[in-house]
Amino acid sequence: MVIDLQKEQKQSLNRPPLKYSASARFFFSVMDLAAGKQDTLAKAKLLEILACIPYREWEIRHYLRLTYQYHKRKKVNWSRDIIEWGRSAQDNEYMHLLVIQEKMKEDGLKDPWFLSTPIVVIVTTLYILLSKLLAWTNIKAGFRFNAEFEDHAEHIYAGMVDDNPQWERELVTNHVALEYAPELTNWADIFRRIGLDERDHRNHSFHFAGLPQHIVHYEGMPHEG
Template identity: 60%
Template structure:
C-alpha cells in the first residue's frame, strides 16, 4: 500500500496536537480574547486549505457520494460539495471565535449560516 508521510508516523501526530492544545490553553490563560483570535486564524487557514483541495480535484464534481458516514454528516450530492461543506464548517468555527473575541466585524456570513456563528447571537 501507500505509506503515510513521515509526519503521520507515531508519535508525531500526538506531539503536534498536544503542542497545539497546550499552546492554546496557555494562551487562554494569558488572554481569552487572544486565544479565540488564534483559533480564528487556525480555522481560517483550514477553510482555505479545503477550498484549495476541492479546486485541485475538479473530478470530484462528478463523483457521487455513497457513504453512510458522510450521509450522517451531510446530504451533499458529490465529493466536491462534501469538502466545501467541511470548509464552511471551518468558517462557522472561525466566525464563532471572532464573535466570542468581540470582533463581529470579521464574521463572514453566507446563505444557510448557523445562527450561533452570527455575531449578534454570540
C-alpha cells in the first residue's frame, strides 16, 4: 500500500513531542549546544551516527543469551525478536546516514566541527558506554530512552522538511537515495520517509519496553515485534 507521506509528516508536526525524561532532555540539550538549536542536515548526520549504536548493544547482549540459554524457549523467542528488529533498524539507520552524506555532497555542504573524527570518536564512545550499561543492567530503560531519541528524531525530520520547501522541487537522481527509496522522486519525500522510519523505531522501542499505549498507529505501518 502507498503511504501518504505528507499526511504522516503533518501528523508528526501536529503531535507534541513526548514528555522526555530528565536524561533525554539533558542529552538533547548537549546536542543542541554542540550542533546548534536549528535542525540541519549536519545535526541529523550526528543523530544518525549515534542511532545505530543501541541496536548493536542489544544485539550483542541477546546473541550471548542465545548461546547460553538456547534451551529456554521463551527467552530464545524474545531474544530473536529483539535481534531481528535490531538488525533491520540499524541497517535502516545506517542507510539514513548514507543518504544524508549524499545530500550534503550534492548541496556542497561541508561537515562542521562536531563531525570531525576526534569529536565523533568521543561522542560515539560515550554513547556506546551508555547503551552498553543500559543493555546489560536495565534493557527496558534502554528501550524507553531509545523511544525518546527516535521521537525527537521524527520531529526533527518533520520540521526540516517544512524548513526546506526547495526539497519539494529537487528531483532525486542520487543512486544511494534511490537504493533507499526507489519509489520516491523528490528530496522532501525522502526526508519524510526517513522521519516515518524514526516513528517506526519509536513505536518498536515502546513495544519492547512494554509500553504499547505510546505507539502511534498509521495506515500501512509495519507490525510491532
